[in-house]
Amino acid sequence: MHILIASPHFNEWRGNKITAERIKQGIENRSHKVSVISSTEEGAPIPENIDLVHGFHAYKFAIFQKKYNIHLPYILTLTGTDINQNLEEEDKRDVILQCLQNAQIIHAFDSKMKEKVVHYLPDIQEKIKVMPQSVELNKKPLNKNPDPxxxxxxxxxxxxxxxxxxxxxxxxxxxxxxxxxxxxxxxxxxxxxxxxxxxxxxxxxxxxxxxxxxxxxxxxxxxxxxxxxxxxxxxxxxxxxxxxxxxxxxxxxxxxxxxxxxxxxxxxxxxxxxxxxxxxxxxxxxxxxxxxxxxxxxxxxxxxxxxxxxxxxxxxxxxxxxxx
CATH class of the missing domain: 3.40.50.2000 (Glycogen Phosphorylase B;)
Structure with missing residues (x-):
């Protein structure tokens, strides 16, 4: 299986980059091939022989998908900007909703995110799956008397x-x-x-x-x-x-x-x-x-x-x- 992860602003140290890199490493460790592309970068080449696309940020993924004329099955991971900002903007809402309707699976980090999508698209609630992000444990002792x-x-x-x-x-x-x-x-x-x-x-x-x-x-x-x-x-x-x-x-x-x-x-x-x-x-x-x-x-x-x-x-x- 060859997965393409399409993450916005992948070349900057943002949350989406960290999540995409963690997922890439985890999937590759299970003997699958993973390519990553910055969906907001101009002229980024699309790898060949892709089976499935995993997109982050519905609005930016929809723009990327249309620009490169990509017709592959995809799942979408929703972001805070999708849910808390772009869905409230009339000029972006229809683009996002169309993208969500055509996704095979929609990934929300928590139930509140799912509820906000279901408000607009009640018929697709079955394909909205809730799963929190993972994190690497890195326990360090607290400072008892810090100054400052x-x-x-x-x-x-x-x-x-x-x-x-x-x-x-x-x-x-x-x-x-x-x-x-x-x-x-x-x-x-x-x-x-x-x-x-x-x-x-x-x-x-x-x-x-x-x-x-x-x-x-x-x-x-x-x-x-x-x-x-x-x-x-x-x-x-x-x-x-x-x-x-x-x-x-x-x-x-x-x-x-x-x-x-x-x-x-x-x-x-x-x-x-x-x-x-x-x-x-x-x-x-x-x-x-x-x-x-x-x-x-x-x-x-x-x-x-x-x-x-x-x-x-x-x-x-x-x-x-x-x-x-």
Missing amino acids: FIFLLPAGIRKVKNITSAIEMAAIMRDKYNIALELAGPVIEENEYKKIDHFLQKYDWLTYHGEIPFADMADFYKKADVVLNTSLSEGQSSALLEAMAAYRPVLASDIDGNRGVIKHEYSGFLYRNEEEFAMFAERLINNYEMRQKIAENAYIQVSENNSKEIEINTLLSWYSYALK
């Missing part, structure tokens, strides 16, 4: 990631605590980076590390005391799963995609406003035992629910079904 206390926010620089809010909330907390905020991720929207750069010139406790290769992120999780996600919308954050698998407590915005990953006050904290962010952050800063308990619960949760073996076995069964 480091918050890590791994995210591409985009408006939807709401990074400036993290900086502003951290600045308020600096009045009481010796904290540092570290940012890691590629610049995707220059206008957003300009806003962050303004703060970088202003605060010496704020650091931007730029785009970090996935293999190097383990060192950043090890150094962090708490990992943040401040997004306005998410599909399923691979960075949150990686943090939990690294035995780090997480503090994240209370949105659908994050609720699918974090069990509030068990495997992390979900905040709805600045006051809750400050309250949960203070509890984590002041209580090492709490940090340890949250990290332990999170680690157990991902070890039980986000298995790579289950992910690859399930995908192979979907691929076989799609080729019948």
